[in-house]
Amino acid sequence: MRTKRILAAVVGIIVLLVAAALLTDWRFLRGPVERLATEKLGRQVVLEDFRMRLRPVTRIRLHGLAVDNIPDARPERMLEAESIEVHVRLLPLLRRAVVLDLLSVDGAQAHLARDASGANNWTLATQDDGGPPPDVVLRALSLNRVKVNYDDRVLKADAHLQADSMETPASGPAYGMKLEFGGRYHDAAFGGVARTGGILALRDSGTPFPFFIDAKGGPTRIRAEGLVGDPFGDATVDVALDIAGPTLSTLYPYINLPLPTTPPYRIKGRLKRAGMNFDLSGMAGTIGSTDISGDASYEMRGDKPMLRARLKSRVLDMKDLGPLIGVRDDAPAQKTQAAPRPAVDRRILPDAEFRLERLNAIDADVTLDAGDVRVRGPWAFDDFSAHLILHDGVLKLVPLNFGYAGGELRSDITLDARQPVIRTDARIGVQRARLNRLFPDVKLMQKSEGTLGADVKLKTAGNSIRAMLGRADGTVGMAVTGGEISNLLVEAIGLDASQALGFLIGGDKETRLRCAVATFGVKDGIATSQALVIDTDDTRIDGHGTIDLRNERLALRFEPRPKDKSILVARSPIDIVGTFGAPDFKIDKASLFARAGASVALAFINPLAALIPLIETGPGTDADCQGLLSNLREARRNADAPAPKGKGKAR
Incomplete structure (x- = not known):
């Protein structure tokens, strides 16, 4: 009987302890939590209130949280928050994994910074022991009245973000959060507004959240609307994209894609991301007065990204392609010049240099076919077809073809940018061009056959078209057979x-x-x-x-x-x-x-x-x-x- 009483007493005590653990709010842990956090972060942590509901998924509520900044940093507080709620799973803690089902922050302000040496104010001062840091997984995030300031001297970025909850509309996408952001990145200003679901499903949920953004990066305007899921995992994206700007080259360095200098553009399409691949399908838009359509993909790889595109154009205006080879449009500049340069002294060969670092920053495989070509001057171009291959700094145009005067201008060109001065090998042929169409503006030539x-x-070397031709070696041959002339x-x-x-x-x-x-x-x-x-x-x-x-x-x-x-x-x-x-x-x-x-x-x-x-x-x-x-x-x-x-x- 005595043994039974002892066992009953032990069971009763265990039940009472479990009941106490489940029913108490654990507020008495506020002091120990403050001291432990202060020790681990290496800076003062103040907590006005601490509550916890112990469950398999334990809920922790913090009120009046303040975390000091690192010494000699400004402002004095790195983080201040009115309320933070965390949902953490207990069992993964046994294997040093922190799984947060939800992190909800209300009424907070954070100041994050990293100096030019790479030192930041958010890294822990010490670890628990000599072992590896715990694996932290955040599955969902909710923000309301939250401001974040971010200063990164390594990335040359200075940004701010403000998140506020919003009333979910009765119809349409279930937007529950508004994000306003802005700042500078590599001396280029950016800013805009985004709307998302009230709770962001960041990891492993399988449920993407609605997303809308209207932003400007420098002179570039981006609008996108659709679904985004698991941004810290596979980062799936499926949005309708509308992007416009004065030139595609301004997208660099916002994205690591060294696009060429172009006239003003606007492009629409469906952007999808799966893993490390971005696909832009159903693309339609204009670059200058040239229409463009087709599909493109961008793959982020370990060594360098890969761009693939299959593009078509009904009408290709050659002045829109001119900047690709260094041709400058002098029309706007002449309006502001007091004395235009005399025509006898004017140089017409393109002298803008190719960007070596951009030719070596990406691999590419792009085709472009145009049904009709427009060009200034007495040129008899009909259509256009090009296949561009860029691999490890070697750019090949194989081929670069034009319909020309009823015949074809066919060329294979290789530019090797693996050294400071580009080496070029060009083979150009004109096939069966008709004399009566070579000079369409000369009436006497129209009667010629x-x-x-x-x-x-x-073969040559140089970093611009002018420099290349100025150093060229080779041969030029032309022949006309048969026919009649005026x-x-x-x-x-x-x-x-x-x-x-x-x-x-x-x-x-x-x-x-x-x-x-x-x-x-x-x-x-x-x-x-x-x-x-x-x-x-x-x-x-x-x-x-x-x-x-x-x-x-x-x-x-x-x-x-x-x-x-x-x-x-x-x-x-x-x-x-x-x-x-x-x-x-x-x-x-x-x-x-x-x-x-x-x-x-x-x-x-x-x-x-x-x-x-x-x-x-x-x-x-x-x-x-x-x-x-x-x-x-x-x-x-x-x-x-x-x-x-x-x-x-x-x-």
Whole structure:
């Protein structure tokens, strides 16, 4: 009987202890909790009230909490809170895991900071023992009347956030919390407002919460609405995204994606994230006056991110792609200039340097296809197709193609940015471009027939298009085979007034184009002619000279040699000189004045004799077209290539 009484007493005591543990609010632990927290944090902790309900999921309520900042830091308090409620699971504590089902904060202000050395004010001063720190999991968060200030000298970030609960609307997304935020990141201002569910399901719930954000980062505007789940775990995202700004490059460094400089843009799409992958599907928008659509993905990887995109455009305006290769739009700047730079001195080759650090910051695989191309000037582009591959600092455009004058301009270009100066290897070919579409604004060319082929091979080094061309080595070859050309144009070049006048009165006719050939050797940015011939049944035109790519200057001479007899001919060499920005066409005045002087002198003897110096006996001979073309096998092959499908349409 005595043993039974003892066992009954022990059981009774245990029951009483369990009942006491379950029924008491444990407020007497306020002092011990203050002292323990002060010891572990290494700074003073003050607590006005402590309550706890001991359960498998224990609820702890703290009132009037204040935590001092680290020594010599401002403000004096790192954290002040009117009320904090924590729901913590007991069993995981046995394996050094802290699982918080809920952290609810009401009426609080926190000041978090990290200096340039990386030291911060939120890391514990000491650990419990020499073992690893406990694993902390926060599954849900609720904030009301909470302000957080964050100063990070490592990230160059200074931010503030204010969270307030809001009344859940009767219809629509169940937003229960409003977040207002702002600050600066890498000297760029940002700010905005977000709305979320009243309790954020941060981990393992499987239930995403509604999310809306309207924010500005510098000049960039972002709006997104949808669902977000487990941001500290898999961070699933499924939102409708609307983003706009003056240039895509301003997104860097907000996101580690070195996008190019572009005109103003706006892009909409569906953004989804699963793990380390972001997918933007159903993308539609504009960049400048160019429309863009397609799908893109961004994968965060250990070494560097990977961007993949398949893009299409109905109408591609080339001025929107110009900044990609360093072309600057000078129109806005000219409005503010008191004295615009003279055209004769204006450089037109792009000189903006490629950003080496950005070419090495990401890998990419991007395609872009455009159905129609718009371009300033007398260029005959039709459509556009490009495949960009960037891997470990080596950028390949394989291919970069244009529909050009009813044919194709095909190119493969490699830029190696693994060293301070980019090394470039370019192979460009023009296939079966039609003469009557090469210069659509020149009426005399519209009556010409024939096809142009070209083959360009260049190797160079430089960090801008201008620098690359100024150091280029290689070859340039062009050939035109078959067809006809305006006789009025040929006679005008030869300064044959009588025949030109006859064509003007009787109507222009075409003369057979036997061949047209141009070959240049390029050395250190200077292209020197090796063969330059235009041969028709009526006239042969020989040329020679140089094209200075480094200084953008022309020095070419063309000498017409008519094959027929004619009067009123003032034939003289024609020089093409000046700069790329302001080319000048000049007639050799010495040769012209010699004929004119002889004509005037003879006029004193007999007025009819004045025509003698202006009579052309036709010294021109046929060029060796077969021999010339045999040295341009690739260019000739391009000229005779089958017409690309769909390129024969009139424009």
